[in-house]
Amino acid sequence: LVRAYTDFENLVPLGFGYRESSDLPTFPIFWRERILEQPVWQDMVDEVPTNVAQANADDWFSKSKYWSDRYFELRSRYPVKVGGWPTWIQGSDWPKDAQFLFQVDSTFKGKMSFGDSGSFYLFKTLDSWVIRGDCY
Template sequence: MNLLDSLKSMLGVRKRRDEPDRADNDGAPSEAEMQSALLTLQQMLRPAVFGEIGGERPEKDNRAMSWWGGNFLGAEGETVPVCQTSGRPLHPLLQIRLDELPEALPAFSGIALVTIWIDLGDIPLHDAENGRGFAIRTYRAIAGLVPIGPGYRESSALPTFPVLWRASALEQPSWDDIAFELPDRVARSNRDEWFFESRYAKEIGKHRQTCPVKLGGWPTWIQGENRPADSAFCLQIDSTDKGRLYVGDAGSVYLFRTPTGWSLRSDFY
């Protein structure tokens, strides 16, 4: 087995019988170009952790865990954040306790707890910065934090569920994030099963069916890449019937960490 076929085997892609080994007259990629593309894909894999909303009996009085829709913690003296644009109080969307995750993620290094608040009257948010439409608060330790905002089922705006971190997996980038890293003939080729039918793509698709929250990995763009400049992708939240969050038509929101703070993007059909 040559190196190209070995890489395809690692990625879970079978070679088609009519697939040429070299570039042909119609501009098909050569074996060397395909090998380069597969190596690039392998090098761009990132760990992702998937969160399910609910699924177990909640510990209603335990705010020191990951929550959806309320039951948050904050620092002594903090109040519910207010949107700097609309003037409306923000609603608790997602609280993440980082030591619950099955593996550490570099984007959250040095953070023990994250709370994400959102202006439910301004969804879908487009190119939003921290404080405008949403707010991010991070804490280096959980000790000393106190309840803030609505508790378990004290608000009807969103349901309150524990978030359970069900799985972790390596995630490949979206086509928008990898296309410009590929040899031109690979990027233009119709022979794309090496990417869209890889075992990584299939595994991530399986987890996304039941888990609307994803930490780490890559943003799964819908209409096209829209990341802030010089940013690190942190998490994605998909539209969810169970969580009663709807971002446009079956869309998602994406959180990025930038040199100056936090930015949020949305994408939908």
């Protein structure tokens, strides 16, 4: 069940331990600390000027203030990522004109596996929801 709200005023809590089916695992969502992020190369390749994309030096991307090992540490500890940029495994598969909402990664503790240690990503367009998935 996914509900979308424009504000918290009319938020309807599901209650502790809620689940649609007892066959589905329940695990807590730990909100990650907020860190600076940047898109992966594939998410921005059409936006980068040709002379920059074809340049020999890539320091402007790989050594930017947004690049951090903390990002990968958080991903390995928490299986849910809300907002920001999706952490693609096989490369970008961003739906056209969609907003990234959240992703859920495979987790042994949560007894959830998507392919070979994969993830699924939920996006919202103006009139629909789009789910993408990838794995190793």
